[in-house]
Amino acid sequence: MESKSCKEIFKKNDIKATKQRELVFQLLTDSDVPLTAEEIYVKLMEKEKNMSLSTIYRILDVFVSKGLVQKSNITNNKAVYEVLGMGHKHHIICISCGKIIALDHCPIQEYEKALERETEFNITSHKLVFFGYCSECRKKSE
Ligand SMILES: [Zn+2]
Ligand SMILES: [Zn+2]
Structure with missing residues (x-):
């Protein structure tokens, strides 16, 4: 693209x-x-x-x-x-302030390959997002 x-x-x-x-x-x-x-x-x-x-x-x-x-x-x-x-990019998102950080690699490429073998799917994409509280928001709530 x-x-x-x-x-x-x-x-x-x-x-x-x-x-x-x-x-x-x-x-x-x-x-x-x-x-x-x-x-x-x-x-x-x-x-x-x-x-x-x-x-x-x-x-x-x-x-x-x-x-x-x-x-x-x-x-x-x-x-x-x-x-x-x-x-594709994966992100970790703070559900309190909405801050987003991009992960610099895909953590599940190996798993995707294994899943293709297991299911005989041709996997064309996946989504993976992590949610939580960033360090600043954690400090504020302490
Ligand atoms: Zn935050
Ligand atoms: Zn990925």
Whole structure:
């Protein structure tokens, strides 16, 4: 997927390419961790001053409806967005403050191979997310 440009991906998914959509998609693609709409807004503010937060929500909704981007609710008031099908990354998420850290390797590749042998499935993807409390939140609750 890295070799494909935004434009090709948009075309394939029947999404009209606009500069703002490309900026949002590129940012999500380049990010190691899922981002909230607010984080996208802040990061893009320098490049694209005219883009409002509601525009970003609309753009994200389009991506989600086309299956390009996944929306996940981490805490009650925090939803994050990540591009689907980009190799894969695993995350550990603080369920109190919503902090997300990307793991630098996949811990279950061996297990996946064993599972394929066992089940005769051709496994094409998996999801694995860890949830808990980060060190700062643990300090606060002590
Ligand atoms: Zn935390
Ligand atoms: Zn993995």
